[in-house]
Amino acid sequence: MADEDDDLQCQKIEDALQRERGEWNSTMASLIDAVMGVEGLAEAQVKMLSYRHIMTDKIAFYKNALNSRKSKDAVFKSIRQSHYETRTDRKFTDKRVADLVSADMSARSRKCAIIQTHIDYLAEAVQTLDKMGYAIRNRIEIENLKMA
Numbered sequence: 495m496a497d498e499d500d501d502l503q504c505q506k507i508e509d510a511l512q513r514e515r516g517e518w519n520s521t522m523a524s525l526i527d528a529v530m531g532v533e534g535l536a537e538a539q540v541k542m543l544s545y546r547h548i549m550t551d552k553i554a555f556y557k558n559a560l561n562s563r564k565s566k567d568a569v570f571k572s573i574r575q576s577h578y579e580t581r582t583d584r585k586f587t588d589k590r591v592a593d594l595v596s597a598d599m600s601a602r603s604r605k606c607a608i609i610q611t612h613i614d615y616l617a618e619a620v621q622t623l624d625k626m627g628y629a630i631r632n633r634i635e636i637e638n639l640k641m642a
Contacts, residue, residue, distance in 0.1 A: 500601030507605060511612040518619055521545060529630055532637055539630045546623040553616045560609045567602045574598045 525545065528538040578591045586594065 504601060504604050504608065507608050511608065515615055522619065522622065525626065529626065529633065535630055535634055542623050542627050542630065546620055549616050549620050553613055556609055556613045560606060560613065563606055567599065570602065571595055571599055
């Protein structure tokens with residue numbers, strides 16, 4: 495039962511973050527389309543900076559959430575290890591205790607990995623926006639040279 499709940503929670507987190515990635519993908523695609531035409535460069539430049547700021551804020555939010563989760567996980571791991579070492583009728587080897595704790599931590603670790611993957615995605619998207627900013631600047635310079 496607990497495994498099903500953990501799987502469901504992981505799936506909910508994964509689905510929510512996947513939806514967010516989908517929204518960012520379509521936002522980035524529309525921004526790329528705006529860069530294609532000269533008339534939309536100024537607006538694209540403003541949007542690019544705005545999106546970059548939003549993504550940077552989201553990265554900070556998710557990093558804080560991840561660090562909080564990891565802190566709680568460390569406490570949980572310690573409690574589970576203590577439980578297997580002292581509060582059971584059976585005596586386990588150190589390796590067996592480590593395996594049992596690892597099994598108890600699997601869903602928690604998966605949640606952290608899902609969040610870390612999303613942080614990595616956002617960081618890459620910020621780099622893409624940075625490169626897009628240079629492309630916009632270069633495009634403006636080329637257009638200015640054509641007019642001169």
